[in-house]
Amino acid sequence: MVIHSLELQNFRNYREMQMDFSQGVNIFYGDNAQGKTNILEAIFVGATARSHRAGRDREMILFGKEEAHIKYFVEKRGITDRIDMHLKKNRAKGIALNGVPLRRASDLFGSANVVFFSPEDLNIIKDGPSERRKFMDTELCQLDRVYMNHLANYNKVVMQRNKLLKELEFHGDYLDTLQVWDEQLVRYGREVIRRRQEFVAQLEEIIRGIHGAITAGREEIRVSYEPSVCEDQFESELIKNRARDLRARATLSGPHRDDLAFMLGEIDIRTFGSQGQQRTAALSLKLSEIEIVKKRTNDCPVLLLDDVLSELDGSRQEKLLDSIQHVQTLLTCTGVDAFVKKRFPVNRIFRVTQGTIQQEN
Numbered sequence: 001m002v003i004h005s006l007e008l009q010n011f012r013n014y015r016e017m018q019m020d021f022s023q024g025v026n027i028f029y030g031d032n033a034q035g036k037t038n039i040l041e042a043i044f045v046g047a048t049a050r051s052h053r054a055g056r057d058r059e060m061i062l063f064g065k066e067e068a069h070i071k072y073f074v075e076k077r078g079i080t081d082r083i084d085m086h087l088k089k090n091r092a093k094g095i096a097l098n099g100v101p102l103r104r105a106s107d108l109f110g111s112a113n114v115v116f117f118s119p120e121d122l123n124i125i126k127d128g129p130s131e132r133r134k135f136m137d138t139e140l141c142q143l144d145r146v147y148m149n150h151l152a153n154y155n156k157v158v159m160q161r162n163k164l165l166k167e168l169e170f171h172g173d174y175l176d177t178l179q180v181w182d183e184q185l186v187r188y189g190r191e192v193i194r195r196r197q198e199f200v201a202q203l204e205e206i207i208r209g210i211h212g213a214i215t216a217g218r219e220e221i222r223v224s225y226e227p228s229v230c231e232d233q234f235e236s237e238l239i240k241n242r243a244r245d246l247r248a249r250a251t252l253s254g255p256h257r258d259d260l261a262f263m264l265g266e267i268d269i270r271t272f273g274s275q276g277q278q279r280t281a282a283l284s285l286k287l288s289e290i291e292i293v294k295k296r297t298n299d300c301p302v303l304l305l306d307d308v309l310s311e312l313d314g315s316r317q318e319k320l321l322d323s324i325q326h327v328q329t330l331l332t333c334t335g336v337d338a339f340v341k342k343r344f345p346v347n348r349i350f351r352v353t354q355g356t357i358q359q360e361n
Contacts, residue, residue, distance in 0.1 A: 001113055001299045002075045002328050003043060009069040010062040011087070012038035013355035024347035025329045029336050034352045036332035040116065040304040043330065046070050046083050047112035047302075048142065049095060049105035057087040066090075074112045077299055081111055106148055113142055113301040115289045119311045124285065125270055125278040129259035136260070139289055140199055143296050147195045154188035157181055158251050165249045178242070185254065186235045192255045193231045199292075200225040200260065206291045211284035214319045219264050221281060228257035283316055287323050305331040 002023045008014045013035045028036045045051050045060070054060050061068040068087040073080055086094040095102045102108055124131050141148040161181040168175060204223040211221040229237045237253045238245075245252055262269050262281050269277050293301040303324055309317050310333065321344050339346050349360045 001077075001297075001302060003112070003302055003330075004073045004075060004080070006039070006042060007069075007071040008042055010065040011042055011068040011070060012060055012062065014038065015062060015355070017355075017357060019350065019357055019359070021328070021330070022347035023328055025324065025331065025345065026348045026350065027336060027339065027346055028330070028332045028350045028352050028357075029334060030352035031334065035355045035357075036352045037306050039352075039357075040306050040330055040332060042070050043072065043112075043302065043304060044114055044116050045087075046072055046085055047108075047114045048138070049085070049093070049108055052116055052118070057093055058089045060087055061089055076112070083108070083111060106145060106152070109142055109145055109148060113293050113297060113299070114304055115286065115293065115301045116304045116306070117286045117308050118306040119308060121286055122279050122282045122308075122311055125262055125273070125281045129257070132260040133256075133258055135285070136196055136199060136258075139292065140195060143293065144195060147192070150188045150191040150195070154185070154192050154255065157184045157188060158254065158256055161185060161251050162249070165245055165251070168246060169249065182235070182238050185251070186238065189234055189254050190231045193227055193229075193234070193258075196227070196255065196258065197225055197231075202292060202295070203285075203288055206295075207284050207288040210287050210291070210323075211281065214280055214284060214316065219277070219280075221269075221284065222261075222263045224261045224263070226259040226261050228255060229253045279312070280316065283312070283320060287320070290323070290327060300327050303327050303329045305329060307332050307334070309333060 003021055005018065005020045008017045011017075028039055030036055041051055041053065041060070051060060066089050070085040070087070071082065073082050075081075082098050084094075084096040084099075088094070093105070095105060095108055097108065097111060124135060137151060141151065161178070164178060164181060168178070200223060207221060207223055211219065234254070241253055262273075264273065264277060267273060269281055273281070290301060290303065293299070305320075305324075308320070309331075312320065325345065336346070336349060351358045351360055
């Protein structure tokens with residue numbers, strides 16, 4: 001998969017901008033707070049209909065403007081599509097594929113596959129379970145529309161069930177309606193659990209080889225899925241723990257409380273691993289994303305690297321750079337000296353200065 005070009009209007013600090021990308025490595029360099037990350041964010045939003053950092057669309061619109069526009073052309077298995085997205089301050093975003101409006105943002109998924117890697121991702125191993133669930137959901141939603149629909153419905157049911165649990169303290173006569181929400185929770189939750197199990201099984205197989213290569217065979221990593229409740233026991237657990245949920249006024253069982261375990265031998269590196277081990281595991285995890293997309297789509301994703309190299313030591317930098325040579329990559333950094341020194345092949349260089357972009361030789 002290749003993104004050929006990008007156009008922005010009133011997005012973040014870009015009033016108007018158009019650029020063409022190389023199919024290889026594209027570097028955006030410049031001082032901090034100039035707009036480098038905004039380029040990668042626009043690509044990610046165009047692929048997933050959401051930002052990796054903004055909570056609301058209005059946060060991505062240039063100050064003083066009512067709308068922002070993202071447009072790019074993406075080629076996938078020989079077919080080129082045009083993705084258009086209008087972000088609006090006080091209304092839902094508008095999305096079109098090849099000029100045809102999409103009724104739902106979910107209809108966009110799969111049109112472009114991207115893997116985003118930022119310095120924050122290096123903490124995914126030691127951070128809380130919510131970050132590791134986010135990792136699973138972000139990747140699965142790009143690859144599996146059925147999963148995305150089940151997850152969206154599941155999250156809605158959890159929200160409604162929690163709202164009911166709070167109301168039951170004052171309106172006990174609503175108790176019978178709890179069973180209705182429980183049935184839907186089990187229906188969608190089982191599908192989420194099943195698809196996560198399949199995803200983690202594939203991830204575990206891939207990450208072992210990548211992690212072994214990064215550590216020169218010194219470490220063997222194991223990844224396992226830690227569901228809050230097993231698929232076939234979900235319904236019985238809800239019934240058994242209903243009194244607990246009523247006291248807590250919250251749903252305490254289900255895939256919204258799942259986690260991923262990362263082990264080196266008997267060491268749980270989420271808690272007891274060194275910083276180096278945690279970062280190596282996180283790097284292996286992100287590189288595994290690329291391989292999973294390849295296997296599931298028979299195509300390469302676009303890799304978005306947001307100032308990650310500055311957070312890695314020399315050996316990990318080399319492993320990362322070696323892994324991306326056959327993947328279209330958009331990479332941000334403060335300078336290009338490291339690439340020159342390592343003689344790493346770079347296809348196109350852009351200097352970013354206060355929301356303007358200049359291509360360099």
